[in-house]
Amino acid sequence: DIQLTQSPSFLSASVGDRVTITCRASQGISSFLAWYQQKPGKAPKLLIYAASTLQSGVPSRFSGSGSGTDFTLTISSLQPEDFATYYCQQLNTYPPTFGPGTTVDIK
Amino acid sequence: QVQLQESGPGLVKPSGTLSLTCAVSGVSISNSHWWSWVRQPPGKGLEWIGEIYRSGSTTYNPSLQSRVTMSVDKSKNQLSLSLSYVTAADTAVYYCAREKKIPVPVFDAWGQGTLVTVSS
Numbered sequence: 001d002i003q004l005t006q007s008p009s010f011l012s013a014s015v016g017d018r019v020t021i022t023c024r025a026s027q028g029i030s031s032f033l034a035w036y037q038q039k040p041g042k043a044p045k046l047l048i049y050a051a052s053t054l055q056s057g058v059p060s061r062f063s064g065s066g067s068g069t070d071f072t073l074t075i076s077s078l079q080p081e082d083f084a085t086y087y088c089q090q091l092n093t094y095p096p097t098f099g100p101g102t103t104v105d106i107k
Numbered sequence: 108q109v110q111l112q113e114s115g116p117g118l119v120k121p122s123g124t125l126s127l128t129c130a131v132s133g134v135s136i137s138n139s140h141w142w143s144w145v146r147q148p149p150g151k152g153l154e155w156i157g158e159i160y161r162s163g164s165t166t167y168n169p170s171l172q173s174r175v176t177m178s179v180d181k182s183k184n185q186l187s188l189s190l191s192y193v194t195a196a197d198t199a200v201y202y203c204a205r206e207k208k209i210p211v212p213v214f215d216a217w218g219q220g221t222l223v224t225v226s227s
């Protein structure tokens with residue numbers, strides 16, 4: 001299975017901060033990477049797919065980049081509703097796998 | 108707008124079989140897409156269980172393949188998941204999700220999830 005690592009595992013940030021989360025794959029996955037946001041007790045919500053394509057309805061402060069093995073999710077100006085856990089997912093190779101998550105907390 | 112709703116027993120005994128359904132609305136299972144099941148143990152990360160196409164064609168996670176069965180009921184527009192010989196390690200929130208493969212693969216719609224606890 002392709003392993004995904006995320007860094008940091010946890011970060012504290014303030015409203016208005018620029019936040020960057022990285023996801024690294026154990027082998028190349030082209031651009032077949034998605035990012036999800038999950039809040040406590042809720043299902044994951046798709047933010048970004050194909051590494052950099054913003055899902056319809058997702059605010060433009062979210063952006064994604066990368067290809068191959070290294071990817072980033074950036075929130076340009078953190079909003080109160082963005083405090084959540086973020087997961088990356090690779091869909092290049094079966095089985096699809098998820099990163100361990102990055103929790104963004106209020107500083 | 109597609110909506111998915113999981114349902115099933117919240118408590119299953121060890122060595123028993125976990126059975127869940129996912130009711131799909133807003134789109135016909137017969138028309139398109141793949142459908143996946145994903146689970147999340149309490150406080151932990153996400154694990155893909157497997158996927159099923161409208162034809163009934165399936166692909167399972169090798170880690171669970173020997174215990175998993177998925178099916179579709181087109182007449183009811185719903186999916187089913189069965190996981191046999193469960194243990195406490197199978198305690199998790201179980202999600203169904205729509206999976207698009209064209210133009211690129213993506214899980215774009217998820218149910219709200221249902222918690223299944225394995226305990227005697």
